[in-house]
Each structure stands twice: as C-alpha cells, then as structure tokens.
Amino acid sequence: MTDKNKQPAPGWVGGFEQSNQLFSYPNPNLSSLPMLDNMANIDKLQRQQQVLWPEFSWETRKGEKDPKRCYQMFAPDISRLGYTDEGRVFSIICPQQGAYSPQFGALNVEVTVTGQRGWVNEDTKEMAADMEVVGKIWFSPSAKQNKWVKILWDKFADSKLPFPSSKANAIMVTTHNPGNPEQGIFPLIKKQSKNFPIPDFAKHEDEAWDVSHLDVQIGPITKTGNKTVDEFNQLFLDIFNLATGNMLQNGNILSWNVWFTAPDLVDKVEWRNHAEYWRDSIDTGHGSPDGPGTTAKYFDGTPFSAWDSLLHTEEEKVIKSLESWAETKAESLIETRADAEEAMIKHFIEKHGL
Template identity: 60%
Template sequence: MSTAQIPPGWKGGFAQSNPAFAYPTPDLSSLPMLDNMDNIDLLQRQQGVKWPEFSWQTIPGNEASRCFQMFSPYISRLGYTGKGRVYSIICPQQGACSPTFGCMNVEVTVTGQRGWVDETTKTFYADMTVEGTIWFSPSAHQKEWVKKAWEIFNKFGLKFPTSKANAIKVKTHKFQDPSQPIFPVSQGETARFKSPPFARHEDEAWNVGHIDVEIGGIEQTDNDIVNKFNAIVMDAFNVASGNMLKQGNTLTWNVWFTPPTLVDREEWRTHAERWRKSIDEDHGSPTGPGTKPRYFDGKPFVASDAFDVEMKSVMKGEVQTLEKTEANKIESFLKEHFKDEL
C-alpha cells in the first residue's frame, strides 16, 4: 500500500467516540442516515477512489460468468471532517449501449450515508442507501423506436426517461437481506470471490474497501404504461451491460483509495452535475476512461455472448438476434398501447 504523506489538519477521534463503531462488527445505528448533499460545508478531507473495480455475474448464479470492470478513475470519493466523521460519499456514473435503444446512463445515487474514517490506522467504515437510476443519453434519442416512443409519450403527457428527473429507479438492499435497505461499506477487499491481478492495486493504493449490494426491483410509477415501458428498457440495459442491475444479482465494488487530500467544497457540490454533463456528451469522462468489462482470464465480455447463453428465443424456427429481440419487444409494446399512433 502507498505510504504517501497526508496533508496536515488530521485530528481524528470520531471513530473512537463510540465503542460500537469498532471492528470486527461495527454498529453505526446510533447515527442518523444523512442526505448526501446536506453537509458539504462540513467536509474537510477526502479520499479519492482512483481504481473503482466493479464485479458482477453476467449470468446470475453462474460464477464462471463473473466480469470485472474498472469504472473511470476518481468517479467515487469519501468525504469527512478532520475528526473523521463521514458526511458525503460520491458514487459512480456509467453508460451502456443497446443495439436497439442506443446509449443509456446509469448512476448509483446515494440516498443516505453515515460513517467514520481513521487516517492514522488507515481504516474506515460506513453505511449507505443507494438507488440505481437509468435514463437515455442524447445519442440514444435518434434511435428509431426511442424517438417514436418519446414522441408518443410526450403527446399523452407520460414521463419518458430522457433525464435524471424522469429516470427509471432501481431499488437496492443489503446482500441476501431484501428487508434491509442499508448496507455496509467495509474495510478490505470483498471475501466473496477472488479478483484477478488486473483488478487489484495493493502496490499503489493507500487503502481499499468494498461494497456488496443486491439489486432489487424497479420502483413503480403511478402509470401502468410507463411501468411496462420501463421494464422493457431495463431488460435492454441489462442485456447491454451483462445484467449489471438485474433483480437478484449482486453488484460488488472494491474501492482502491489514494491518500487523503483536502476538500474543495464547491468542486464537491458540482461533481455529480459535471460528470452527468460529460457522460451525456457521448459518455466522456472528465478524469479519463475506465476499462472494458473482462472475465477473470482477461477475455473481453461481449453482451451477445451472455444473451446467447441466457436469453435464447426461437421464432419460426430461427434463433433471434439480440437486436431483433429488443426491437420486437418495443414494437409489440407500442402496437399494444398506441396502435392508432403508428
């Protein structure tokens, strides 16, 4: 691990302020879950996640299908006070492209957090609640079926997921506990599986932690037609991303930190919007690109490969292609609900 010098101003003490906070079984229930943006003015220090290494099973239940992908450097960050109380956690944004729908954005939105950091011992612990949000990026708007559906939705005053405000929201919960929306962000790499050498950074990183979060269902709107359409979009997103946000799947990330630095509070406030704008502009990343998803042996993940294994469908004796299957779904949806508009 890195032994780089940390900036002055570290006081510490918050991690030791309650014996219940300590490992091996930290309990932060005495702390309120705080909104992620409510206490930016209290932030003094931060640890950036230069190497956000994500992993998930592209075919749920099949460990051999596990993929590894590093998202863009510094897309996540841990913010805290000089005493070590965590007040904000920046989480990732990413994109995935479907052959029928075009490109979509996914943001892991932090809805609540609490935690502590101890720079002296290079340890930390936090609780989080998050939801996944999915919406179309501008490049997707020109796809034939997206453009048509968007036009029809607008005509009837229905919410179409072309912005974060109208995004499809996916619930999450603690690993193997659907009743618990709060899940831990813990010290060390996940013990659930072994990561390949290309997804580990112990010689360069200052510290490492991990998150295991299980994916729940889509949050329902008050309109049945919108709910059905959102389900189709989520199916397409999961085909394109290798079931990253498929209900029942577990998304894990090992977060490899750089040494502590001081916080620029205004930069912190505008971080999410700056990333969102960058991603909307054809999925660029302000701090550079991540990696393509790969299996443990380094072989690149190809969405159609997982589709062929998991989602084969037969029509008139012929195996459907990924693109044709997606097109059929949206075409059938529009004919069922908006026949007179086609």
C-alpha cells in the same frame, strides 16, 4: 505510483471513531448515528479520499454452476468519501456510468446515495460507513437521434406519459443489503471482498492508499402506477441488462472494491458540482471527464460479450417477444443483439397500441 496517491495532506486530527466503542472493528455498529442526506452537510467536509480505481464485479449468469463473473473498473475519480478532520463521514459520491444499446443508443446509469453515515481513521487506514442507494437509468440526450428512441419519446409525449429522458424521470432500481430485502442499508467496510476470487488486473496494492468494499443486492424497479410506463421501464431495464451482462438484474449482487488515493483536502464548490460535471460530460457524449474505465471481462481476461450473454440467458424472453409479431422461428430472425432489442421494442409498441 504518485506522491498524491500515497502522501496524505496535512491537517488530520482523528478521534471520531474512538468516540463510541461500538464503531470499531471487528464488527462496526454505526446505528447510533443518523442516516444523513448526502448533500446536506457539504460545508462540514474538510478531507476526502478519491476512488481512483472503482473495481466492480457481478455475475452475468446468476444461479448457474458457472455464473460467469464479470469484472470492470469504472472511470477513475468517479466516487469519493468526504469527512471532517476528526474523521466523521458526511458525504459519499457514488458512480455514474454510460452504456450503449444498438437500438436505444447511449444510456446513463447513476448510483444515487440517499443516506450515509460513518467514520474514517487515517492512522490505521480503516473506515466503516453505512449507505442507502438507488440506481437510476435514463437516456442520454444524444439517444434521441436513434430511430426507436425518437418514436417512443414522441409517443410518450403525445400520451403525456413520463419518459426516462432525464434524471428526473429516470427508472428507479431499488437496492438492499444482500439476503435481506427489508434492509435498505448496507455497509462499506475495510479491505477487499472475500466473497469471490479477484484477478490481478483488478488489484491496485502498489498504487492505492487503501481499499474498502461493499456488496449491494439489486431489487425490483419502483413502480410509477401507470402500466404502460412500468412495462416500458422494465423493457428498458432488460435491454440495459443485455448491454451490461445483467449488472442490474433483480436479485443479482453488485460488488465494489474501492481503491482510494491518499487523503487530501476538499474543495467544497468542486464537491457540490462534481456530480453535475460528470453527468454533463456523459450527456454531451464526451465520456468520463477523467478518462475511461476498462471494458468488462471475465477472470481470465476474456472480454465480456453482450451477444453471447444474450444467447445464453435471454433467448427465452426474446422468443416470447417475437411470438406476438412473427410466426417465423426466433432463431431465423435473431442474428445480432440489435435484432433481439428490436424484437422486444416492436413487441412493446404493438402490445400497447403505440
């Protein structure tokens, strides 16, 4: 525990939550507020709460009797909540993360906030916010050193097709409020989630100022209109999910307990540059600038194994891929996760004549 984590900076005024009786708990209704562009009001930010412990959780085997829920803390200070002295939220920085694929190398994933609104009350240690986000996945530049990435990268360039080699051409994964695909807005609300058991290693009561949570359901990828690109993007997402235990699987619910440090003052220049600072650090292979998060693990502390998950949930998909280019049984060819990924990539290349 540090003083920074527990002692708020001076200057808190408050009052925004109380400006509308519908804003308050037990059922905060923020619909009277417009959904704001996340970077349009940085000049209004005065105070912030940093997410020093971003604890994520998701099911690696969705729909099964034992869904094998996974828990992982992303890198510290990866996200922040920014607001005025009165408590009106004007910006929310959401996480970026790296993942590794044996055949594709380093992958980037970012949760991009496309709209937000909300309030903070430092006196009660409460907050309520609504968010709209989209998931974005693309190759780290270092991935081009990988044989398969270079082959595909060059072939896409020759065909003048967009390749997810930058955030601008990233694969876009849609999200929505759990159980309501037509509602792209979902709430960030106080306390930890009560939708699943939380292990002790994912709790930070003794260190944090307060905690809130959100749940977002993953939707399909956004289509580009080009069949080859859309099928490759789906392949890329499938391989990303192999690496992360179906974190962004269509229909899965990604839950997030966000543990905050005490409120402090905003450096507006640093806030504007924060996302690029993180992205540059990940892209250049330096990892998270404020240190790594934890490895994904199950409730009992057992580390998540991408290979075990593949054998259980993706075997049928891999066998289907293999059937188009090999007559040998899949079991005799697939001995590692790298073999499985290579099979899926070869199938894609042959199918599209690349």
